[in-house]
Structure formats: C-alpha cells, structure tokens
Amino acid sequence: MADDGATAAAPSEDELRLFAFQVWSYKQGELVSLLIHIGSRLGLFQALRDRGPTGAADLALGTGLDERWLLEWLRAMGAARLLHWGEDDTFTLTPAGAAVLADDEGSLFYAAGAFGPPPDPAYVEDLAGAFRTGRGFPYDRRGPEGAHTTERMLGPWTRLALVPRILPALDGVVERLEHGGEVADIGCGAGVALLALARAFPGSSFRGYDISRHAIERASQLVGESGLSNVELHQAGADALPDEATFDLVLTLDCLHDMTRPEETIGAIRRALKPDGTWLVKDIRCTPDPRGNLVNPMAALMYGFSITSCMSSALSEPGGAGLGTLGLHPELLEMMTARAGFTRFAVHDFDEPANLYYEVRP
Numbered sequence: 001m002a003d004d005g006a007t008a009a010a011p012s013e014d015e016l017r018l019f020a021f022q023v024w025s026y027k028q029g030e031l032v033s034l035l036i037h038i039g040s041r042l043g044l045f046q047a048l049r050d051r052g053p054t055g056a057a058d059l060a061l062g063t064g065l066d067e068r069w070l071l072e073w074l075r076a077m078g079a080a081r082l083l084h085w086g087e088d089d090t091f092t093l094t095p096a097g098a099a100v101l102a103d104d105e106g107s108l109f110y111a112a113g114a115f116g117p118p119p120d121p122a123y124v125e126d127l128a129g130a131f132r133t134g135r136g137f138p139y140d141r142r143g144p145e146g147a148h149t150t151e152r153m154l155g156p157w158t159r160l161a162l163v164p165r166i167l168p169a170l171d172g173v174v175e176r177l178e179h180g181g182e183v184a185d186i187g188c189g190a191g192v193a194l195l196a197l198a199r200a201f202p203g204s205s206f207r208g209y210d211i212s213r214h215a216i217e218r219a220s221q222l223v224g225e226s227g228l229s230n231v232e233l234h235q236a237g238a239d240a241l242p243d244e245a246t247f248d249l250v251l252t253l254d255c256l257h258d259m260t261r262p263e264e265t266i267g268a269i270r271r272a273l274k275p276d277g278t279w280l281v282k283d284i285r286c287t288p289d290p291r292g293n294l295v296n297p298m299a300a301l302m303y304g305f306s307i308t309s310c311m312s313s314a315l316s317e318p319g320g321a322g323l324g325t326l327g328l329h330p331e332l333l334e335m336m337t338a339r340a341g342f343t344r345f346a347v348h349d350f351d352e353p354a355n356l357y358y359e360v361r362p
C-alpha cells in the first residue's frame with residue numbers, strides 16, 4: 001500500500017525534474033562543502049572578512065595565492081550564495097557570513113570540523129562492507145584525522161558553553177568544583193571539556209577516559225601544551241573506572257550513543273559516582289518515533305553522521321547496542337539510568353540545536 005507522499009502512478013515530467021534536482025543538490029552540497037573546507041584551511045573567509053568587496057586580484061595580493069584559482073573559488077562561493085557577488089566580479093562576506101564562517105573558535109554556528117576533507121576511499125569501502133557483515137568500526141578506524149575532525153566539530157561549543165552556561169545550571173556542581181572535586185570525563189575525545197574544566201577549577205582533579213588511541217594521544221598533547229597538572233588520561237572505557245564511589249562529577253558528552261555497551265558504562269558510572277555526585281550527559285536531541293526526527297531540517301545529515309561514525313562505532317563489537325546518532329532519546333536514557341539505580345533525572349535544554357543535556361543523580 002502506498003505511504004503518504006509516495007504514489008504508485010508513473011511520475012510526471014515535473015516530478016522527475018524536481019526529484020533529479022533534489023539528488024543533484026546533494027552532489028552540489030558535497031562539493032560546496034569541500035570548497036568551504038579549502039576556504040577555511042587557506043584562511044580565505046578571514047581574509048574576506050577583513051576587506052570590503054574584493055576581487056580575485058586583491059585577494060591574491062593579500063594572501064599570496066594564485067589569482068585564477070581564487071577567482072574560480074570566489075565565483076563558486078558566490079554561486080552558492082555564501083558570498084555576495086557584485087556586478088564588477090567583486091565578492092563580499094556579509095556580517096552573518098563572517099560570524100558563521102570566519103571564526104572557527106568563536107562561532108556557535110559553525111562546527112568547522114564537519115567540513116573536513118572527504119573520507120578516505122578505503123573507509124568508504126569498509127562502510128559498504130559493513131552493510132554485509134553488520135559489524136561497524138571504532139573511531140580509530142578513521143585515523144588521527146578522525147579525532148582531529150571531532151575536536152574541531154564539537155570543541156568550540158564545549159569551550160564556549162560548558163563552564164559559563166552549562167555547569168551553573170546543575171545543582172551545586174560549581175560550588176563543589178570550586179572547593180576541589182574529583183571529575184571523570186568518559187569518552188573524553190581530545191580532552192576539550194577536561195581542559196576547559198581544569199583551567200576553570202584548578203583545585204579539582206580530572207580524569208579522562210576514551211578507548212580511542214588517537215583521541216588520547218591528541219588529548220595528551222593538548223594537556224602537555226597547557227601546562228596543567230590536574231588532568232590524567234586513560235586509554236580505556238568505563239570498565240577502568242574505580243569500583244568505589246569516587247567522583248563528584250562524571251561527564252559523558254556526545255558519546256553514550258557511540259558505545260557498544262552503554263548500559264555497562266552507565267552501571268560503572270553509578271558505582272563510581274559519590275552518593276551526592278552528579279552525572280552530566282550531553283546527547284543528541286531526538287525523539288522515540290524516528291519520524292519525529294524529521295522536524296530537524298538536518299535529520300539526513302545526522303543519519304549520515306550515524307552511518308559514518310556513531311552507529312558504526314556502536315556496532316564495532318559483536319552484539320553492540322548500535323544506538324547511533326539519533327538513537328538515544330530522553331525516555332530511553334531515563335529508563336536506562338533508572339535501571340542502573342539512578343533516581344533523579346532532569347533534562348536541560350540550552351537551545352543548542354543538536355543536543356540536550358541531562359543531570360542524572362543517584
């Protein structure tokens with residue numbers, strides 16, 4: 001039986017054209033995304049922000065890059081409506097464009113890491129194979145570049161929001177860390193949250209855990225460069241947490257849905273958290289009914305992240321839970337935490353388009 005929006009009748013010429021346009025717009029998006037990456041990498045958005053309307057010759061003078069290549073890139077960005085294309089072949093980055101594209105670190109709107117280079121063809125081959133075997137790949141399959149991409153994608157928001165906005169919303173957490181608390185970050189990635197917290201609360205101690213060798217190597221490098229002495233890193237999952245109640249605060253930021261055994265992690269957190277401690281979860285905003293996710297205009301992007309990273313990671317061991325990017329909705333998380341013996345569960349919505357936060361307590 002035909003579903004809503006799908007009919008059995010032969011398509012009209014207009015429907016065919018519209019459908020083909022939709023398909024080709026994804027191809028256009030792929031290439032524009034690559035050009036955004038190249039522009040970011042070469043500092044072109046910053047160079048345009050600092051000038052008024054600019055032609056290729058001026059941009060070439062200012063950047064030392066080749067004029068002909070710049071002209072084609074400028075025209076591509078103009079055609080993509082990311083630059084205003086003036087009649088005299090000059091191009092302008094609008095203030096909104098500058099706020100989104102020219103500030104990798106300070107913008108809440110642009111997760112630069114999402115615009116990384118295209119995936120390695122061998123990885124694409126492996127992903128296609130996973131549709132036969134059912135078995136996915138841990139984050140390390142994408143090499144050091146994968147950890148770097150994740151850091152650039154998730155890091156800016158963590159640096160800008162975790163200490164000033166998110167922690168103060170949690171009951172008593174800032175006070176505890178100001179007096180010296182024990183903190184664990186599980187699935188810590190490149191350690192962006194650990195560094196932000198360790199700087200803000202020098203009297204507290206921080207332990208980061210991640211199963212990814214590349215993420216822990218990157219985190220070690222950043223901790224070394226920071227000169228901080230209150231951060232310890234472990235290449236391990238939650239099974240390496242102490243069995244006794246140790247931590248005042250545990251974090252799992254954007255990683256529970258990536259885990260093959262999230263329930264084991266939740267159980268280990270329950271044991272390692274002090275009776276008056278807090279567990280802060282950041283996970284993707286999603287709904288129990290998968291079609292409910294269609295209100296998100298970026299739902300297809302999220303499913304794309306799932307197949308290439310999150311669900312793949314969560315299926316990287318036999319019997320993996322395989323939740324994936326849009327698989328851990330508030331009702332499911334609340335049920336899982338209750339099953340592990342947590343009694344308090346509060347949802348925090350910081351108006352962050354992709355994420356919800358949860359304050360979970362014994």
Ligand SMILES: C[S@@+](CC[C@H](N)C(=O)[O-])C[C@H]1O[C@@H](n2cnc3c(N)ncnc32)[C@H](O)[C@@H]1O
Binds near residue numbers: 150155158188254313
């Ligand atoms: C999307 S990244 C998030 C990293 C970091 N929390 C952040 O917000 O930037 C997910 C991380 O979870 C890690 N991960 C996946 N399964 C894990 C497990 N069972 N235990 C610990 N870390 C895990 C991955 O290696 C990856 O670094």
